Amino acid sequence: MRSIFKKPEINNEKPAVLRGGRFSRLLILNISTCLLITNAQISIAKTVIKPGKRLHFEKINTEKGLPSNHITSIVQDSIGFMWYATRENGLCRYDGNEIVTYHPEDSVATSLTCQNIKRLFIDSKGALWIIGSVGDIPHKGCIDKYDPLTNGFIHILSPNDSIPSIIDIAEDRLGNFYFSVTDIRQQNNQILKAFNQNGSYHIKKISPLVFDDNSVLPANYVIHRIINKGDGKLLLGLSQYGIVEYDINTGRVNEDDFQNLNYYFNRFSFKIDDILLDCNQNLWIAAHKFLAKYSIADGSLQYYLLPLKPDGSEINPYQDPIKNYYYYTINQLYEGSGGQIWVVGSQCNQNETFFRYDPETEIFWHYSTDPYDENQISVNNINCFFIDKSGSAWLATQYSGVFRFSLPRPFMDLRSISESINFNNDNVNDVLEDHENNLWFGLKGKVLRYNPKTKNVKIFPLKLSNQESPPPGTLHIYEDSQNTIWVGTTLGLFKLNPSSQEFIYLNHVTKNQPNKQNSIRANHIPAIYEDHEGNFWLGTAAGLCRYDRQTNQRKYYSISEPTKNVPNKNIIYDILEDRNNNLWLATRNGLILFDRKTGTYQLISDSTLIFMPESDEGFYRLYEAQDGQIWLTSSLPYLISYNPLTKKFVYRTEKTGYIWKYPITGIIEDHNGIFWFRTTQGIIKHNPILNTFTLFDRNDNVNYYYKDRSTSDIREPSYLKNNILRNYCRLRSGWIMIGGKCGYTYFHPDSINKKYVPNIVITKFKNDYTEKIISNHSPNQITLDLPWNENYFTISFSLLDYYIPAENKYYYILERYDKDWKKCVKTNSVSYSKVPPGQYTFRVKGENSDGVLSRNEATIRIKIVPPFWKTAWFKILIWVLGLGVVVLINYIRIAVIRHQKEELEKQVVDRTQALIEKSKALEAAHNQLEEKVQERTQELAEANVELNREINIRMKAEESLKRSEEVARVLLNAPIDLAMLIDPDGNILAANNSVLKHFQASENEVINHNLSEFSPLNLFERRKIFLDKCISTKLPQEFEDENRGRIFHYHLYPIIGMDQEVNNIAIYIRDITDQREMENFLRNARSELEKQVNQRTAELRKTNRQLLKEINTRKKIENKLRTSEEKYRDLFQNANDLIWTMDKTGKFLSVNNHFKNLSGYSKKELFAINPLTLIHPEHQFRIIRCYLKVLTDGPTGTELNVMTKSGEIRPIWLKMRPIMKNNQIIGIHGIGRDITEIRHAQQELRESEEQKRESMRQFILKLAHEVKNPLASIKSSAQLVASMNNNHNPQVEKHMDIINRNVDTCNKVIRDLFSYAHATNYQFEEVNAAKFVKSISDFIEEKLNEYPYIKISVNYDRDLPPIYIDEFRLAQAFQNIINNAFEAMTKKGRFTLNVKALKTEKQVQFLFTDTGSGIPAEDLPQIFQSFYSSKSKGFGLGLALTKEIIEFHHGKISVNSILHHGTTFKVTIPAVP
Secondary structure (H helix, E strand, O other), X not given: OEEEEOOOOOOOOOOHHHOOOHHHHHHHHHHHHHHHHHHOOOOEEOOEEEEOOOOOOEEEOHHHOOOOOOEEEEEEOOOOOEEEEEEOOOEEEEOOOOEEEXXXXXOOOOOOOOOXXXXXXXXXXXXXXXXXXXXXXXXXXXXXXXXXXXXXXXXXEOHHHOOOEEEEEEXXXXXXXXXXXXXXXXXXXXXXXXXEEOOEEEEEEEOOOEEOOOOEOOOOOOEEEEEEEEOOEEEEEEOOOEEEEEEOOOOEEEOHHHHHHHHHHHHHOOOEEEEEXXXXXXXXXXXXXXXXXXXXXXXXXXXXXXXXXXOOOOOOOOOOOHHHOOOOOEXXXXXXXXXXXXXXXXXXXXXXXXEEEXXXXXXXXXXXXXXXXXXXXXXXXXXXXXXXXXXXXXXXXXXXXXXXXXXXXXXXXXXXXXXXXXXXXXXXXXXXXXXXXXXXXXXXXXXXXXXXXXXXEEEEEOOOOOOOOOOOOEEEEEEOOOOOEEEEEOOEEEEEEOOOOEEEEEOOOOOOOOOHHHOOOOOOOOEEEEOOOOOEEEEEOOEEEEEOOOOOOEEEEOOOOOOOOOOOOOOEEEEEEOOOOOEEEEEXXXXXXXXXXXXXXXXXXOOOOOOOOOOOOOEEEEEEOOOOOEEEEEOOOOEEEEEOOOOEEEEEOHHHOOOOOOOEEEEEEOOOOOEEEEEOOEEEEEEOOOOEEEEEOHHHOOOOOOEEOOOOEEOOOOOOOOOOOOOEEEOOOOOEEEEEOOEEEEEXXXXXXXXXXXXXXXXXXXXXXXXXXXXXXXOOOEEEEEOHHHOOEEEEEEEOOOOOHHHXXXXXXXXXXXXXXXXXXXXXXXXXXXXXXXXXXXXXXXXXXXXXXXXXXXXXXXXXXXXXXXXXXXXXXXXXXXXXXXXXXXXXXXXXXXXXXXXXXXXXXXXXXXXXXXXXXHHHHHHHHHHHHHHHHHHHHHHHHHHHHHHHHHHHHHHHXXXXXXXXXXXXXXXXXXXXXXXXXXXXXXXXXXXXXXXXXXXXXXXXXXXXXXXOHHHHHHHXXXXXXXXXXXXXXXXXXXXXXXXEEEEEEEEEOOOOOEEEEEEEEEEOHHHHHHHHHHHHHHHHHHHHHHHHHHHHHHHHHHHHHHHHHHHHHHHHHHHHHHHHHHHHHHOOOEEEEEEOOOOEEEEOHHHHHHHOOOHHHHHHOOHHHXXXXXXXXXXXXXXXXXXXXXXXXXXXXXXXXOOOEEEEEEEEEEEEEOOEEEEEEEEEEEOHHHHHHHHHHHHHHHHHHHHHHHHHHHHHHHHHHHHHHHHHHHHHHHHHOOOOXXXXXXXXXXXXXXXXXXXXXXXXXXXXXXXXXXXXXXEOHHHHHHHHHHHHHHHOOOOOOEEEEEEEOOOOOOEEEOHHHHHHHXXXXXXXXXXXXXXXXXXXXXXXXXXXXXXXXXXXXXXXXXXXXXXXXXXXXXXXOOOOOOOOHHHHHHHHHHHHOOOEEEEEEEOOOEEEEEEEEEEOO
């Protein structure tokens, strides 16, 4: 609601309500009230509130680093940092990536004082002020000022000053600051004034506040807001009274300009929440129950009552008791660009207080919250609103932290001109402003004339002579010198008749009409132009036409025949006459200069032309700039112009500043000589003098044609190309209109300000030893000294542009280390390591989402100090010391040599004499010693031989023990069961990890401890019975036992030593509790199932009897069946499976929602496309075969891969059946299921089986290697013994034969083990079954060379279906069966292979039949078990492998044998569907 007050005619003196005694106050109050009610003309009008556009928010809360979600104030400093004030959790600085928090610290003098911050303020010099209190203590107010040089705080007012709560701050033009202070307990309000003297501040209290007549402002009126009005005055918002004015020079207050306003506040007991003085000197006042706008100039007052009653109706302040309804609190008023007022606050009756007031339309746009959308505001309590320099808006909330959203740029949208004309539905192809400033819009089949002043719209239909023809598409609207409107369309030319106000259709003359030589030879008319001589030219699809408007005669200049200069391409898109009266044509050939006198053409071409005239390219639009150059549009991603003076084309590409590869579709030059280019991706502003380019796209609210990359479609009329559309113009007022995908973008070039240039800062320097927060306010460059061992570090930086922070880019270089600039991708930090000692400068610059580089380069100097032994002074000192040491050593050496020489000469004489005497004695002793040495040498040689033999034996024994210990430990720890080795007394000698885990003890706590220590005595006694039995009988024992509620199965194996006594016992324990529980569960489940089956059977019998009774009442249920049909449709649409129907031609008739969601196509697209496009190319033939089989044989199914719209491949199992009507197939019904998860599970199962197989393979390889070497040694020893049997002892030969046979048998087992262990991964492929049988037949024929006495027979069908197998592995399995068959026939026999297709089971059957010795009946059940064989040689591992290979192919193998008559193996392999 809004009411407008005229300023009441009252006495100029102050109302006595503010001064004098109690009696005089009441008297004058009553008189003033009567005067106001009598003179004020009050009218109630509606406040227009509309829902605003849905905003996309970015949330910053405790999960992203905030210390608290309760934010009270937001500002941005001069550098560009965002500052957040929290309640009781300090101050936060945000750079777009990281949050730095400042807390009060008692031990740091420059730390923050305020903990409960109420407001942040940026003064005229860019300094940050913080006002608040210490916690919630009202008399502990404090004021801090941020010092960027120290990254600390200057305490203007400390808590020790005992100042009450500080509410608001303001600054005058002299740099003095005023703070509103209120102590509610003492009923005292005052103002603090801070004087700036030489950088320090002195505080002065202004209290009480006195009017001009010396009356005092009552103490119970809290000064809620204080703002600088200018002209040396402050405006004070009193929470329970109104507005007063404080004169800075006189120190007095008055309310002369606010009597009317204050009266209303006093009458209804309103409380002020906030005040704002806008750019038009209107004072906005926010109260608990309304919003007011007060004009200081004329005293008019407008009230906006935003809350509603509980029933949704509006409130009348003079009839309704407002205080009884829910109300809201406006926490802040904020003025944005263009005088827009933002209103934020707390909720009202669950309605959000978040509005934007548009002064031009006087509309309040309301923005709602959504707690369930992570991209929306989730709470209703908004404390603060702020708009930063980059155009981002910030909201501080009470419970959810900070929300940010991007404000739209100054480009405006025109989507409709009336309620019935909506450009979202009608594509506009051209626009024109006529001589009366009317706007003409060309649509398909009609033209609109719109008067911007009167908002009047008139529709002119474009009627054709043939009513059955489709409506024409508008190509060009033109106004000639006679103010006549012409329209060129796809079906001819139209002219507006000014008298009838209807368009006259002028099409080309057909062959049956006269004057054909003067007709327009094509109805497609993209261009209309009138030259300076009044000639009227038409550009058509068949060439150029000169049209006489008086006689309706036409002259056609054909270029249909190719000439020397012009190829055969006729269409003319645009016509231009330049300042020299030359006529230029934009054609598919290129740029053409037309000579009106001779009627000839000249194709403009030179060596710089990018596309050749023979190509299908061309020019579409022409524009002559102020400098005489002709600009052209084309489908090429370049800016192209032609200079008629130099006769050269000029191309602007990425190298010359045009970095975007978007084709230009329109050119407009404004009054300042600035070019505006329309592209498929936005609008580009070009300054030809500075050669700068700026792109404005959807982030700037630009509406433009766009290409859908998935379909390569352009949202525009199907009969036009994007390049051909004009759809743009410059109005006489200077405004520019550019058509887009759903209307127009219109703007005034002067309102498009220069884009915001952000600062870039270095925020943090970090390594393992130090972490430094950089303030970036210091005028001096930051220098860091690092020791040589801290030569690795990380530098964080941030571009202070918050509009689209995810699209900010960074470029950096570490000078003297990096060779060139590097680019940061999706990160705002860079790390360096192993940087050699030296001095470096790190430089970084940024680029925002608009492509604007940062205003500055952030730099930091880094000095890595080398170690002292690499410094120059240390190297010089070492060199000097080394030289001195060399000289001293040389001097000492010479002196020593001289002394030694003298002593040596003396000793030589003495020693010579002594040696002569000793020589004789030594000669005698030498002879004696030589004899003893020979004796001792012989003894040592004998002892050495014996010692070496013992050493070799010990070394071999140690190596054997180590290997045995490693094998035993691997075997011990390999199984998951509990395994241990104990002696006969129960002491544990070894245990695997499972035992340690079960006992919950370490290895030292288990080994050499008795088993009884780890189980209750009674349990141990039961187990000891079996232990004693195992020792006494020397046989393995098995038993089950229960412990701690778990059932365990025990295996006891005695280990018998050389003395034939049990030395140790191996115990294996398995937990079978789950197995027993599962058996009991299955037993109970089976019993329960039988009960349910019996119960269900009885129910079905009863139901059957009821159905017989209901047959006669079926007609009554037909109406219910119709309802069930709707339910079926709902089930069809919401089923989890893919369901569809199609006709016999394969066209979709219906699909359910799951089918649509999985494919990614809409239903309209699915009904239009060929279903084969959904199938992967490799499976298209499979679905065709399945489709044809449904039409011939009935229901069938298959599995195939489908391709979604996004290109994703999904495996699908599907089944199709025919839809019959009158015994005729009319369509196909299909159902499918997405088996992606099943395939993933199967893949994981295969990988698990492969891991299990790999583990077993490693075990078998080790076992085979361990057994193979002893067997080789045994066989070598046997051969040696056989060679020594010279007497040919029959007993020796018999035993040697037994040894050799057993060794050969073991070697065969080892070969089978190696074959099993070295099995490679299966390589499946689709194989022709007949060719595969032929390869098996070839193998059988080769066996005849080894078994010539056996007859063979191979029979198979030639049309066998293909099979999906690993050909090598399956052939290996079949060869094993064949080898066994041939080995079983020692005499004449017959082998037969029969192969046939089992069509009913969709399998291929292989029968291997021999007439050999057969297999005993008792051996048949174990024939495929590992290490089992009915033959005298071997252990049967080959057939076990054969069965495994066949089952891996999802096949089956079985055997049927009669002893002494033969054996038949039957193998079935699935056929490919």
